[in-house]
Amino acid sequence: MKPAAFDYFRPSSLEEALQQLAACGDRAKVIAGGQSLGPMLNMRLATPSDLIDLNDLTELAYIRDLGDTLEIGALTRHDQIAESKLVQARCPLLAQAAKTIGHYAIRQRGTIGGSLAHADPVAQLPLIATTLEAKIEIVSRGGQRSLPASAFFQSVMTTALAPDEIIRCVHFPKVAVNEGTSFQLFNRRHGDYAIVAVAATVALDGERVSCVRVGLSGVSAVPLACDDILRPFSGRVVNAAWATEVALAVRAAVSPEDDQRIAAVYRKELTQTLVERALVRALSRAKG
Ligand SMILES: Cc1cc2nc3c(=O)[nH]c(=O)nc-3n(C[C@H](O)[C@H](O)[C@H](O)COP(=O)(O)OP(=O)(O)OC[C@H]3O[C@@H](n4cnc5c(N)ncnc54)[C@H](O)[C@@H]3O)c2cc1C
Structure with missing residues (x-):
């Protein structure tokens, strides 16, 4: 399919783009890389009246x-x-x-x-x-x-x-001194969107965890920051079981939904595995 007709604008400054957007009203859209909006236009999932192309705004x-x-x-x-x-x-x-x-x-x-x-x-x-x-x-x-x-x-x-x-x-x-990070993603084919992805950071104060953050995608409608779940695991001295215990707690707290492709229980399994893997790598990086 091809996009529905729209008017095309290519402003040369942010000020001009904002003016254009305000003038065009609710049905206008900006386009940047076009890697998501392009397919949506072609499939007519998006039918803007006006398209404002940001690609000349090198200031951004x-x-x-x-x-x-x-x-x-x-x-x-x-x-x-x-x-x-x-x-x-x-x-x-x-x-x-x-x-x-x-x-x-x-x-x-x-x-x-x-x-x-x-x-x-x-x-x-x-x-x-x-x-x-x-x-x-x-x-x-x-x-x-x-x-x-x-x-x-x-x-x-x-x-x-x-x-x-x-x-x-x-x-x-910015990453702190004594902080390590890890990003873990599982998909079926290279380049596909993730089924589940995990981002983790661990900061150490000696042997003690001073700050731990875990974010998840693939288990809820928006990415999930696990701050509340992680609170009991901060401040503790790291032992061999620490990452496993955190991963089990995160798994217990998430409630992904079944969909046609992936069972919820599989997403929970993946969450546990990837959280543990991310924490172990982040810890090892934090230790230098
Ligand atoms: C085959 C394929 C595989 C992909 N795989 C992945 C993947 O694995 N992981 C992943 O994260 N992404 C993936 N993408 C999406 C890719 O990352 C897109 O680049 C991204 O989702 C949208 O960025 P864009 O600059 O292309 O935005 P566009 O497609 O130009 O716009 C997307 C939306 O953002 C709005 N927009 C754009 N810029 C701004 C702005 N500055 N302010 C306000 N609104 C704005 C537009 O109006 C539109 O609604 C994939 C895309 C394709 C085609």
Whole structure:
């Protein structure tokens, strides 16, 4: 199929894009990498009246070190994130996850802003943003606001974005000294979306766990940060059973649904296995 007719605009600045978006009304859409919206247009799952192409907004394609955080512009491609030495060193979880998105060609076009706005429940970047509680900066003609990932993702492919808003950039916290991270994903074929994916960070204070974070995708409508489940496991001295106990607790707490492809019990099994694997690797990295 081919897309329904739409008017096409290619603004040369963010200001112009925001003006255009406000002028076009609720049925307009912005397009970035087109790796999700393109197929939706072709299948007529999206039929916008106007399409506003962000690809000339080079001001939105950057990775900056701001001290405690990395700021990543919305138009930064998945491959630029995966290959950035700064991201690999300062936010390795993000680089590890970006490297596993789809295939090479998709990573050359797809953008972080597009991935977060699309909000696929098993996509890699929403999972990392949720696990690390990234801050998403959003702009419109009326001003700007910043939302933590937990408030941004609302349901399957549904976010807090209003029709006249554009994601400008995302702030990710940098990895701490004595902190290790690991990203684990299970899919049937290389490049497929995950069935279940897990992101984990473990920070050590000597032999004691000072902070542990686990994020899951594939078990709920939005990526899940397991902060409440993990509270009893923080502050403990790590022994051989620690990662296994955490993984069992996470498994017990998740309630994925059966679907036509995958049984819920299989997703629970995968969750336990991947959480344990991620924690063991993160711990070993934290120890250096
Ligand atoms: C074959 C295939 C395999 C894939 N596999 C994976 C995978 O394994 N994991 C994964 O995570 N993704 C996967 N993707 C999706 C890919 O990551 C997309 O790049 C991503 O979902 C959307 O980014 P985009 O820049 O292409 O956005 P677009 O497709 O251009 O837009 C997607 C949505 O975001 C909105 N949008 C875009 N930019 C902004 C912005 N700055 N502010 C507000 N709204 C915005 C658009 O209006 C649209 O609603 C795959 C895609 C394909 C085609």
